[in-house]
Amino acid sequence: MPDPKNSNESDPIAALLTRPSEASLNQLRTFMAFDYGLSRMGVAIGQTVTKTATPQSPLKAKDGQPKWDEIAKLIEQWQPDAFVVGLPLNMDGSLSDMAQRAIKFAKRLHGRFGKPYFLCDERLSSREAKEQVMAEQGYTNFGKVSVDGLAAQLILETFFSQLP
Numbered sequence: 544m545p546d547p548k549n550s551n552e553s554d555p556i557a558a559l560l561t562r563p564s565e566a567s568l569n570q571l572r573t574f575m576a577f578d579y580g581l582s583r584m585g586v587a588i589g590q591t592v593t594k595t596a597t598p599q600s601p602l603k604a605k606d607g608q609p610k611w612d613e614i615a616k617l618i619e620q621w622q623p624d625a626f627v628v629g630l631p632l633n634m635d636g637s638l639s640d641m642a643q644r645a646i647k648f649a650k651r652l653h654g655r656f657g658k659p660y661f662l663c664d665e666r667l668s669s670r671e672a673k674e675q676v677m678a679e680q681g682y683t684n685f686g687k688v689s690v691d692g693l694a695a696q697l698i699l700e701t702f703f704s705q706l707p
Contacts, residue, residue, distance in 0.1 A: 568591055577698075579641070581607045584601060585694045589700065597696065599695075624659075628652070629695070663701055
């Protein structure tokens with residue numbers, strides 16, 4: 544959850560993109576990241592010790608609504624200390640409609656599971672994931688080959704790179 548002490552009041556977008564304090568990182572070690580989408584959501588698990596993340600199988604969603612029981616199972620399995628949700632800003636840095644929905648999703652995660660959340664600028668993460676899959680595996684049919692988990696991994700590793 545964004546920390547008002549770390550926010551920049553003159554820039555509302557910067558205020559959304561806060562990071563945990565160094566002191567709180569002692570309690571926040573394992574993170575679960577989401578690449579929010581309307582029909583699928585990418586998921587990755589990572590830890591601050593190695594600052595690496597591992598993609599998981601994507602979750603199906605219907606008009607941006609996930610199957611909350613599937614998320615609950617992942618949380619039970621991985622026991623994350625906090626969530627990171629990718630924030631799909633417009634290229635000019637303004638909030639897109641999808642960014643508004645991603646923020647709402649992050650708030651619902653916090654409300655349902657009582658864990659803090661952080662937002663991470665994810666502009667071009669899906670594109671980067673697709674380019675990586677094309678370069679490594681030659682796939683171009685992303686309807687069949689999901690890049691959502693890889694996008695969530697990139698989001699989480701970007702978040703980790705911004706930590707103290």
